[in-house]
Ligand SMILES: Nc1ncnc2c1ncn2[C@@H]1O[C@H](COP(=O)(O)OP(=O)(O)O)[C@@H](O)[C@H]1O
């Protein structure tokens with residue numbers, strides 16, 4: 001039974017179609033990443049699942065009940081994007097306050113707060129005022145708040161936005177620990193490099209439409225392109241391979257060979273071994289999630305060859321960054 005499931009989920013804000021026929025499933029214990037540039041519809045989808053946004057069409061289920069029902073909401077935690085805590089609180093007093101709102105008895109709150117702040121690495125600073133915290137610490141406090149009632153599913157909306165690399169790594173580690181504890185995590189992000197490191201499966205939204213979904217390994221597979229390295233000092237037989245219809249291109253210390261659809265790399269290996277060459281490296285190439293993302297949102301025109309394509313790719317990437325997609329350099 002999936003923990004989260006939507007089918008043909010659509011949402012309009014007057015004339016803006018924020019989501020169009022989005023179908024996804026998240027299984028228990030997964031870290032699921034929803035990606036897309038600003039305005040793609042990520043926050044809207046989470047808000048629908050949590051019952052914050054209403055008047056949608058299609059199906060949306062959370063923990064086996066229709067999205068928005070109180071019995072499901074009690075079992076989820078939520079870190080909203082761009083949240084702000086009153087900064088006169090300390091981490092400890094803030095959790096104490098929220099715990100009170102949740103109706104958690106005082107003794108329980110006193111016991112639970114340091115425990116959760118330990119989980120997010122804030123225990124030592126728990127009596128400092130929030131105004132002295134870095135952005136990363138505030139985000140970790142936000143996660144602590146989302147964990148207070150020990151939820152089964154945790155929604156994190158852009159948890160690493162505006163956080164420096166060390167802070168981002170800390171947040172990643174928290175997510176890893178939550179996964180180990182059996183929690184399901186739904187992560188909204190426009191930071192593809194981040195997502196690539198942590199998510200089991202991802203979906204890419206573009207203008208409310210899901211354009212890709214799958215596990216990271218499959219999505220980033222670069223089918224049919226191999227990188228081959230020979231033992232030191234051996235010449236790569238480029239011309240010999242060309243005679244057999246294989247074009248090899250140098251990539252630093254390795255050689256890249258693309259083979260035709262449905263073919264195997266074995267004949268290339270046989271050719272190299274037949275010439276007495278020692279193969280030290282052979283791997284099927286992967287593309288980064290960012291490559292995939294850029295290729296899907298801005299498909300390459302046919303017939304553009306490599307050097308030109310590289311330049312174009314660089315331009316697309318720069319544009320994408322300026323629109324807030326991808327890793328910030
Ligand atoms: N409350 C709202 N009223 C009107 N339009 C909205 C509202 N919330 C979001 N939108 C629009 O819906 C689209 C999707 O927004 P959002 O879900 O916030 O995207 P994301 O989280 O991917 O950046 C955007 O075009 C946004 O301007």
Ligand SMILES: [Mg+2]
Pocket residue numbers: 039042043044081157188
């Ligand atoms: Mg958003």
